[in-house]
Amino acid sequence: MKILRISFFDSNPWGDGGAKRTAQITEILSRIESGEQCIKFEDYYANSFSRIHFTKLQVLKIGIAILSRYKLLYHLANKKRPHTFLANVGVTFLVTKDILNSFVFERVILENTRSEYWYLPYFLDYLGIDFIALPHNLEALVPGQVSFLSQKRAPNWLTEELKKLTLAEKLFTISHEEAWLLSIYQLGGTYLPYWPADEVYQHLKKIRVKRKNTEKQGALIIGSATNPPTYQGMALVIDYFSNKKSFQYPIYLAGYQTDKIFNHLYKDCPDTIQFLGAISQERLTELLTEVKCVIINQQNSSGALTKILEFLIAGIPLVVNQESIRSYQNVNGIYPFYCHDQIESYLDQKLGIPSMPQYPEREINYFVNFVNTWIQKRSQF
Structure with missing residues (x-):
């Protein structure tokens, strides 16, 4: 190896x-x-820490040597206990070295x-x-x-x-x-x-096939409510639709803590908005087969949203705010929105089946x- x-x-x-x-x-x-x-990495840290032996002077010298080489000593000014920080750098270096020495x-x-x-x-x-x-x-x-x-x-x-x-x-x-x-x-x-890994890819292709024979209605918003950019985006969509008392389409909010957090914050939501919380893979598959689209409204961040590609493979139209699209600009099956009125407009339209993304x-x-x-x-x- x-x-x-x-x-x-x-x-x-x-x-x-x-x-x-x-x-x-x-x-x-x-x-x-x-x-x-x-x-x-973190799975190995505790065991390695218990194996190593060091003196305070030794780890202080290591910390100074490393921070000096990479011109990082100025960060000590931000630390309440700079000597403790230096010692922690030295100890962490010895632990990391021990972990690495465990492998060829x-x-x-x-x-x-x-x-x-x-x-x-x-x-x-x-x-x-x-x-x-x-x-x-x-x-x-x-x-x-x-x-x-x-x-x-x-x-x-x-x-x-x-x-x-x-x-x-x-x-x-x-x-x-x-x-x-x-x-x-x-x-x-x-x-x-x-x-996606092949087992997930095969599962998503099956959803694409099932969607051809089901009646579509409503929209799904999915994500963890404990993730700040995800929570903020979800809340903005719910704020908009919770004031639409005559809104006729069901909106499902699924994901970790979405039931506890949003049921508490939006007690007077119309019945069309349902907070499901964490759901099983089987229930998620059912929803992805039945909904008209998935709404994604995440705040500015880096990286790329893995779920965008997965939903496209599953043949699900995506209504996505501009900040979330990122690497998926001008991709068939993505419907960008710049204000929340546009989400409602998309739900009133017939949305086409996204093209299958290319490997x-x-x-x-x-x-x-x-x-x-x-x-x-x-x-x-």
Whole structure:
């Protein structure tokens, strides 16, 4: 095994967007010649921490050495206890080194995302380990996200995120927009679009077939109400339709905590609006077969919404706000809206069946060939 992949998500094709992206990468990398192993970093942290031994002076020296090399010492000014922060950097470095020593590998693929793991690109570079990065999104552009290092709020710490990404030999992004932005900074981002794992793809194709023989009515809004951009977008749509007492189409709101949060906030909603909460895969399949469309109204963020592509594969028209479309501009089956009146207008129309999206063979083959070549170059030395 020559590649170790470090992720922060379970590889679950039926999970949330992060888990789906990790599952996609797992399926793609099954095609590489040398083999790879994926680890969820946090699952190994506690065991490694219990194994290592260190003195306070030792970890302070390590922390100073690493922050000095990468010109990060100025962040100490933001810390109430700078010595504690330095010691934590040193301890985390020793833990990370111990985790890496548990595996036999030559190179690393880093699915770099969360701000609290800001140190991983620096540690890999410090240890002389070559890596490529597949950020699920640019975290510094996600509304509400705060930098672990500087405590700045998005998007004011974008330069921090870009700085650590410069250490990667190659960057692959899930959206066109992020690849373009990285190229502006001369970081050479390459677009690797999302495509569902095969078992999910086959399931979505079955929904497309079933929809041909069912009467369509109403709309579905789905997502976790605990995700701020998703919650804000949902609330705006419900605000609009809750004041439409004569609105005749059912609107289903499904997803984690949608029943508890929205039933509490919208006690006087018309009966046509139903808050379902978390639902089973079977119930979701029924809804996707029956509804006229899916409404997506997420606030500005980075990355790309995996569910847009999945719903298109399932043959479901999508009514989507401009901020959510991102990498799916001008795609057949997407009906953009700029004000909520347009949603109601779309529900009064006959919406056509979206064309079946094409498998991104060129982009995925490029990624596979790049990884194979990357490994072979190292093996020659």
